[in-house]
Amino acid sequence: MIFHTPKLRVKELAEALKxxxxxxxxxxxxxxIPASSPLTSLSIEQCKKVTEFYEK
Numbered sequence: 001m002i003f004h005t006p007k008l009r010v011k012e013l014a015e016a017l018k019x020x021x022x023x024x025x026x027x028x029x030x031x032x033i034p035a036s037s038p039l040t041s042l043s044i045e046q047c048k049k050v051t052e053f054y055e056k
Contacts, residue, residue, distance in 0.1 A: 008047050011038035017054055027053050 014024045021038040028035035031053060033046045042050070 007041040007043060009038065010035050010040045010042060013042060013047055013050060014038070017051065019054070024050060 010024050010028070011021050014021045017024070025035050025037075025040075027050050028042075028046075031049050033042065033049065034040070035042065
């Protein structure tokens, strides 16, 4: 997956991964990434960590 913006919202990442926003927020909690709502912005590195988690 390639990201072209410096930040991505949780809801946009969830749409790209085809999962629910609450699942992405739960994954962020596991990975110790601060995210509390679908509108939380994630950096590219944070998005990569979440994406890698789902690819495993």
